Amino acid sequence: MDTSEFRKRGKEMVDYIADYYDQLDTRQVYPDVEPGYLRHLIPDSAPQEPESFEDVLKDVERIIMPGVTHWHSPYFFAYFPTASSFPALLADVLSGGIGCIGFSWAASPACTELETVMLDWLGKMLNLPEEFLAGRNGEGGGVIQGSASEATLVTLLAARTKMIRRVQSENPELTEADIMSRLVAYASDQAHSSVERAGLIGGVMIKNIPSDDKFAVRGSALKKVLHEDRAAGLIPFFFCATLGTTPCCSFDRLLELGPICNRETIWMHVDAAYAGSAFICPEFRYLLNGVEFADSFNFNPHKWLLVNFDCSALWVKKRSDLTSAFKLDPLYLQHCHQDSGNSSFRSLKMWFVFRMYGIKGLQEYIRKHVKLSHEFENLVHQDERFEICAEVTLGLVCFRLKASNELNEALLKSINESRKIHLVPCHLREKFVLRFAICSRTVESFHVQFAWKHISKLGVLMDFSLCR
Amino acid sequence: MDTSEFRKRGKEMVDYIADYYDQLDTRQVYPDVEPGYLRHLIPDSAPQEPESFEDVLKDVERIIMPGVTHWHSPYFFAYFPTASSFPALLADVLSGGIGCIGFSWAASPACTELETVMLDWLGKMLNLPEEFLAGRNGEGGGVIQGSASEATLVTLLAARTKMIRRVQSENPELTEADIMSRLVAYASDQAHSSVERAGLIGGVMIKNIPSDDKFAVRGSALKKVLHEDRAAGLIPFFFCATLGTTPCCSFDRLLELGPICNRETIWMHVDAAYAGSAFICPEFRYLLNGVEFADSFNFNPHKWLLVNFDCSALWVKKRSDLTSAFKLDPLYLQHCHQDSGNSSFRSLKMWFVFRMYGIKGLQEYIRKHVKLSHEFENLVHQDERFEICAEVTLGLVCFRLKASNELNEALLKSINESRKIHLVPCHLREKFVLRFAICSRTVESFHVQFAWKHISKLGVLMDFSLCR
Numbered sequence: 061m062d063t064s065e066f067r068k069r070g071k072e073m074v075d076y077i078a079d080y081y082d083q084l085d086t087r088q089v090y091p092d093v094e095p096g097y098l099r100h101l102i103p104d105s106a107p108q109e110p111e112s113f114e115d116v117l118k119d120v121e122r123i124i125m126p127g128v129t130h131w132h133s134p135y136f137f138a139y140f141p142t143a144s145s146f147p148a149l150l151a152d153v154l155s156g157g158i159g160c161i162g163f164s165w166a167a168s169p170a171c172t173e174l175e176t177v178m179l180d181w182l183g184k185m186l187n188l189p190e191e192f193l194a195g196r197n198g199e200g201g202g203v204i205q206g207s208a209s210e211a212t213l214v215t216l217l218a219a220r221t222k223m224i225r226r227v228q229s230e231n232p233e234l235t236e237a238d239i240m241s242r243l244v245a246y247a248s249d250q251a252h253s254s255v256e257r258a259g260l261i262g263g264v265m266i267k268n269i270p271s272d273d274k275f276a277v278r279g280s281a282l283k284k285v286l287h288e289d290r291a292a293g294l295i296p297f298f299f300c301a302t303l304g305t306t307p308c309c310s311f312d313r314l315l316e317l318g319p320i321c322n323r324e325t326i327w328m329h330v331d332a333a334y335a336g337s338a339f340i341c342p343e344f345r346y347l348l349n350g351v352e353f354a355d356s357f358n359f360n361p362h363k364w365l366l367v368n369f370d371c372s373a374l375w376v377k378k379r380s381d382l383t384s385a386f387k388l389d390p391l392y393l394q395h396c397h398q399d400s401g402n403s404s405f406r407s408l409k410m411w412f413v414f415r416m417y418g419i420k421g422l423q424e425y426i427r428k429h430v431k432l433s434h435e436f437e438n439l440v441h442q443d444e445r446f447e448i449c450a451e452v453t454l455g456l457v458c459f460r461l462k463a464s465n466e467l468n469e470a471l472l473k474s475i476n477e478s479r480k481i482h483l484v485p486c487h488l489r490e491k492f493v494l495r496f497a498i499c500s501r502t503v504e505s506f507h508v509q510f511a512w513k514h515i516s517k518l519g520v521l522m523d524f525s526l527c528r
Numbered sequence: 529m530d531t532s533e534f535r536k537r538g539k540e541m542v543d544y545i546a547d548y549y550d551q552l553d554t555r556q557v558y559p560d561v562e563p564g565y566l567r568h569l570i571p572d573s574a575p576q577e578p579e580s581f582e583d584v585l586k587d588v589e590r591i592i593m594p595g596v597t598h599w600h601s602p603y604f605f606a607y608f609p610t611a612s613s614f615p616a617l618l619a620d621v622l623s624g625g626i627g628c629i630g631f632s633w634a635a636s637p638a639c640t641e642l643e644t645v646m647l648d649w650l651g652k653m654l655n656l657p658e659e660f661l662a663g664r665n666g667e668g669g670g671v672i673q674g675s676a677s678e679a680t681l682v683t684l685l686a687a688r689t690k691m692i693r694r695v696q697s698e699n700p701e702l703t704e705a706d707i708m709s710r711l712v713a714y715a716s717d718q719a720h721s722s723v724e725r726a727g728l729i730g731g732v733m734i735k736n737i738p739s740d741d742k743f744a745v746r747g748s749a750l751k752k753v754l755h756e757d758r759a760a761g762l763i764p765f766f767f768c769a770t771l772g773t774t775p776c777c778s779f780d781r782l783l784e785l786g787p788i789c790n791r792e793t794i795w796m797h798v799d800a801a802y803a804g805s806a807f808i809c810p811e812f813r814y815l816l817n818g819v820e821f822a823d824s825f826n827f828n829p830h831k832w833l834l835v836n837f838d839c840s841a842l843w844v845k846k847r848s849d850l851t852s853a854f855k856l857d858p859l860y861l862q863h864c865h866q867d868s869g870n871s872s873f874r875s876l877k878m879w880f881v882f883r884m885y886g887i888k889g890l891q892e893y894i895r896k897h898v899k900l901s902h903e904f905e906n907l908v909h910q911d912e913r914f915e916i917c918a919e920v921t922l923g924l925v926c927f928r929l930k931a932s933n934e935l936n937e938a939l940l941k942s943i944n945e946s947r948k949i950h951l952v953p954c955h956l957r958e959k960f961v962l963r964f965a966i967c968s969r970t971v972e973s974f975h976v977q978f979a980w981k982h983i984s985k986l987g988v989l990m991d992f993s994l995c996r
């Protein structure tokens with residue numbers, strides 16, 4: 061394919077995507093296929109001779125689309141949102157075209173530099189403390205990661221290295237293995253499983269801190285565990301606070317937790333994967349209060365800030381904590397670096413989105429989603445068969461029938477099997493709960509009302525089937 | 529931006545990329561900017577109000593392009609290639625448009641299934657042993673990673689878990705920390721720094737095995753170290769063999785190393801990040817002989833197989849080795865998974881590239897690059913002031929002036945400062961060596977001849993400046 065054919069095919073592909081979005085509300089949000097469906101539809105091996113673009117594009121509609129869960133359908137209310145916007149798509153085309161690999165400044169100066177400046181822009185949008193910004197000569201700064209899980213892992217490992225060095229400098233007789241076996245990290249019992257996995261990878265103990273009745277970790281709960289663990293000879297080194305937990309979007313109490321971590325020399329990492337985007341609105345910024353006590357902060361613009369996957373923003377107060385934990389041989393890295401996982405020109409899509417929406421446009425987008433979740437919350441409140449299961453702060457509503465877990469499971473099953481809308485559940489303590497997350501960029505009050513009518517109708521059928 | 533504006537802007541962007549490639553040979557391959565150049569050119573913070581696409585695109589040419597290292601310029605001979613092809617770009621547009629997140633089957637069935645089948649296609653193209661393929665019911669199979677570094681880390685961690693469980697089952701009195709402190713992994717002294725970093729992350733000892741005069745690890749060298757380490761009470765658990773090392777594209781001797789690893793229950797991982805693509809050509813497949821002894825194998829189609837970044841292919845003989853090392857709570861992951869780093873629809877670009885090039889087209893592409901590197905090798909051979917520093921097997925030529933390191937460093941500096949072509953150096957033992965890698969999709973004999981004339985001329989000036 062030469063550039064003139066690329067011009068033609070590229071434009072056809074742009075039209076295909078535009079058509080896809082124009083008709084997305086007519087596609088069934090969740091597919092009908094069974095596991096293994098695809099292998100039967102395509103050959104066992106790659107063709108020897110080239111095939112045409114037309115044939116490939118035809119197969120997209122025939123083979124791929126029937127197996128796609130349409131994350132951007134206005135009837136998709138599952139998981140959390142994943143971002144999709146046209147400015148980000150345009151930037152991704154540009155990034156793919158330039159195709160540079162940004163593992164060092166020399167490998168692609170613009171790539172390295174735009175990333176630093178974009179993370180300063182975004183940090184300012186959130187009103188992050190100055191210490192987290194790179195500015196012209198700051199010690200802090202931001203870097204793009206692929207996911208919040210990666211950010212948790214990277215910071216846990218940096219904290220591990222820092223604590224090992226600290227303990228060794230005070231107790232030169234201790235081996236690294238001795239210290240490792242006594243290190244302990246903490247997170248809420250509501251925290252994402254990636255925190256536990258980070259501990260598993262890093263070979264350190266991870267303990268859950270019990271959350272309170274609002275699913276938030278309080279200072280008192282952390283204090284209690286720290287007291288016990290210090291008494292048992294363990295070395296607490298890392299606490300991952302969550303702002304906007306995955307099950308119900310609850311918020312750990314940073315203002316209580318932060319001073320404890322600082323006093324006890326525990327690295328506090330703040331994971332706001334989903335909720336972080338909302339902090340660009342002054343009325344939600346209070347949820348981030350206490351971040352000034354943190355060593356690192358992360359959230360995913362690729363969830364709720366219209367910057368397409370992948371773009372997870374991580375800031376640290378001391379960049380040197382990260383570089384000294386991972387850098388091995390800078391001279392070698394500078395010259396013959398194979399690849400570092402540090403990747404394509406991801407900051408371009410931040411630049412395009414921030415400029416083409418403007419801060420005001422992004423704030424409006426967040427507010428629209430929060431308004432829609434409250435609209436759904438009110439509908440649930442008005443139906444006395446249902447209950448709200450956790451405070452609705454941002455774009456997620458946790459609710460259930462005032463009935464057994466079995467009945468709620470059956471309700472969810474019937475909702476998803478009808479294929480009109482798509483939801484996923486969670487467990488809150490012993491309760492099976494339905495999660496309704498405002499996800500799509502194009503979701504409107506109409507879709508929320510439709511979703512509620514549908515859920516409510518199926519709820520009646522549940523009651524009926526129960527009574528029989 | 530609505531879909532109708534996206535149609536317009538998307539097509540403009542396609543033309544911008546096509547123009548970029550049409551004129552790429554006229555752009556200076558390496559930029560003139562100094563560190564910090566970009567911050568001065570853009571505002572300190574994001575705009576409040578939206579800006580137009582025209583303004584943003586204008587700034588791409590004004591702010592971004594002057595700081596880009598043009599990896600796809602036919603005058604770029606640095607590092608290793610990074611793939612760029614039009615079919616992959618088209619697939620990326622589609623992948624971005626669909627914008628699904630494939631962390632579980634249900635989250636996007638087509639995404640999960642196409643990935644498995646594409647890795648079977650690719651495995652067959654390489655003639656990988658059947659055990660590495662998923663087929664319909666196999667225990668093995670492939671998965672896409674972001675980089676070879678990630679693949680090394682993932683397999684090292686899986687091997688670590690497997691060995692800890694094995695040792696604990698035989699010695700229940702040992703704690704995990706006891707075992708961890710005795711684990712040791714190995715790689716060539718020529719291996720990529722990411723292997724050492726994987727050990728650092730996993731908290732295990734990593735040792736270098738000395739390579740021979742062809743920069744290859746032999747069985748005898750591994751045996752010697754194993755003998756010493758067993759005697760010292762260590763537990764060898766992982767050996768990372770490299771096919772196509774970063775400095776000079778040398779090949780560890782799998783046929784000698786594999787049986788040793790199998791006998792000693794050491795996980796053998798084969799990292800062929802760059803070289804792996806060549807194994808689709810029957811005449812280079814011998815370089816992969818011995819992979820049948822490996823537990824896992826990885827290479828980067830995003831380097832040399834025209835599948836744009838990121839697409840690193842990892843196969844294991846037992847998928848359960850990976851899943852049991854990382855899976856924590858499948859029920860939770862299935863429902864409320866936040867994100868796993870497991871990402872977008874990357875298999876689409878494999879599908880597009882394999883079909884639109886065909887196996888024959890891809891083989892031709894590899895052969896063209898290898899032919900060009902031998903062409904360069906011959907030019908170097910014909911000039912008695914220069915020497916070849918390592919056997920030329922694929923697309924990389926390591927060479928230098930028969931002179932001091934200082935003079936070779938000065939030569940490289942003058943080459944890169946002239947901005948006509950771009951190279952990076954490496955060290956082979958005590959020697960400073962220039963690396964000439966065939967990288968661009970559009971590089972032809974003409975560009976190689978031009979590069980050599982330029983290098984040779986600067987070499988003369990070096991001699992001259994030395995004589996003065």
